[in-house]
Amino acid sequence: MLRTVDIAHAGQSSSEALILLEVAISKAKEEGVVAVKIIHGLGSGSIAEKVRSWAQEQKGRFKAVIPGEDYNAFNKDAVNMRSELSNKQDRDFNSRNPGVTIFWL
Template sequence: GALKKGVREWCGFQEGRFQAVVNGEDYSLFNPTAASMRADCGSPSDQDLERKNGAITYIWLW
């Protein structure tokens, strides 16, 4: 829990450094940011899609 909180807080302080940050709980095809990130990466297969995995934070680099 502490690492997740720390990473997400750090990402919040890095505004503009990344294209986007998607929390695992929000990693879904119905999330426009997650869908755009997947399309930009060629829609790779990902077992965590739609799993609402709170242990993951996706950082979309420029």
């Protein structure tokens, strides 16, 4: 299962958004979710920057972290992650969307 969590449109600060991110990731791991797609808005926003920075700090915690702009059929991690999904439909796949980041758990 690919779970989608929108942390960009709830009107919180970037610090509050990071708390939502951490809770969403932890809950998804506990529930056996394959991956979490975080909607953080475009890359120039502070939430997007904080999410990408946080992902770098968490190196080794995830099978892969896939930026939306690299979430396509030419990305080995994206293809391998999607092979674990029962429902492969996702409008952001192959769309080069910089407003999302996928965490493969």
